[in-house]
Amino acid sequence: MRKDRLNPERVSGAQTHFSGQHIVKAENLLKKFDSFVAVNRISFQVETGKCFGILGPNGAGKTTTIRMVYGFSPMSGGSLKVFDLDISRDWRQIKSRIGVCQQENSLDPDLTVLQNLEVFARYFNIPTKEARKKATELLDFIALDHRLNAPVTELSGGMMRRLVLARSLINNPDLLILDEPTTGLDPQSRHQIWERLEALREQGISILMTTHYMEEASRLCDRLIIIDHGLILVEGKPEELIQQHVGKDVIEIAGPTQELRSFIQSTQLPYEDLGHRLIVYCEEKGALYQRITRDFCKEGCLMRMATLEDVFLKLTGRELRE
């Protein structure tokens, strides 16, 4: 890990050129695959310079939504404006101003690290000299400047993902679109990506991302929507959503007795009964927790802060999505 510090220098040119209030405006966005409705007339807006998250279980329509935003999938209905331009008409202009990190690794295995960036720059008609300069700068930013000439097949999963991020920045995008940027990465690599995304956000780049890591969404997103079955369930700031839907604290009780169940019912607090586990959402700072541990169970009871994950599970349910 010799070069894995975050380079303090900024990535040049990463300031936005778009001055409108909303960099993405989706209205009644609809996507159908034959008779299956993947995205069911959703509307949302991404504020310029902010990070907007789309959360949802597998198959909720996250990737389908952002694929429409970057012009990969045609919409079945609704309207979609990026930079106040129409995606179905001005697709080329829009695509030249966005950077996309797709979910699947699409690095070019026939090329080296540096060549991956240079060849990609050509797709944007960036002149060779400028591309080389930008590529070198970006490799420094993602701490891969010591692997310039390595074939991408030799890189670790984390390095590849960082390289995909660098590749998406080659055209100085005004809007960065990330589809599950850290799925499948080890904790170290995830934090590496997060640090870089935070650095980019500070420079004013707008970000639209999907994730199913709640920690990631809480840390990076200014606003987010949780979607399921192609519909928006809630929208808001992460902390507001937690406050609104779950409260402040959560008490989890493993193996609750019948006696304890009745007690919880009597408190009139919102709770979930998973059979072998009770989850109680509460506001008070520990009085209830003390009461439970004193009177009902000595072990298997814990109190923690409410998280976005609680909101997510409460809204989308706990059954498996495959």
Add this chain to the structure above:
Amino acid sequence: MIQTSSTRISRRFLRVWQRNLKVYKKSWKISFIPPFLEPLFYLIAFGVGMSGLVGEIHHQGSQISYVSFIAPALIGVSIMYNSFFETTYASFVRMYYQKTFDAMLATPLSLEEVITGEIVWGATKSLIATAIMMVVISFFGFIRFPEGLLLLPLAILGGIAFGSIGMFFSGIVANIEMFNLPVFLFVTPMFLFSGTFFPLENLPPWAQQAALLFPLTHLTSLARAFSYGQIHLSLLWEIAYLLLFSIIFFPLAILKMHQRLIK
């Protein structure tokens, strides 16, 4: 909602072509070997080994040696192989396994440009192979110049035709093993029955008629005419036939790729 319109193809397709050229250049020393050695092997095998058995061939009113009969056909076959295998197996690997097309589609490139770049690259490989083979075959004196230089534009035309057909198959096969079907039902019969290794007149009349449907028959016939310097107007029909294949299969390849990739 399929938007396959010509407005989606700009000169930017060359960026895709450049990408393939860059990869090709990394291994050009190896890529050069097959088109260099292949005609040598064939010419030696057929020239030394078989011409004693075959003797001379009656071609368009004159007697020619068997080796000089097959030499231009080898170029025709190579034009077909280079573009067809590039836009089938090689393009399929890029599209399906390497996700190269997906990455390109997140840039200002359109799908039409990606596919055009791939087909033009396939034709370029035909052109490179033809140029190398011409050097080898000229060394034996089987190509007449300057007419023989027409083989180069012929390589591009044939390359676009067979590259488009290959790309069409890439758009419809379920997996890479399925390329065996067009190879054994389409490419191999053409390789054998397009007047390549024996004159079409040796076939029964119905088979001769059928062979006229093969694009390779016309590609081989043109390659012979250009190599021997026998330029005449009726060649235009054969050029037109190859053009027709390109005009049909090029948009068809784009359509099938659209249906496959754009969801």
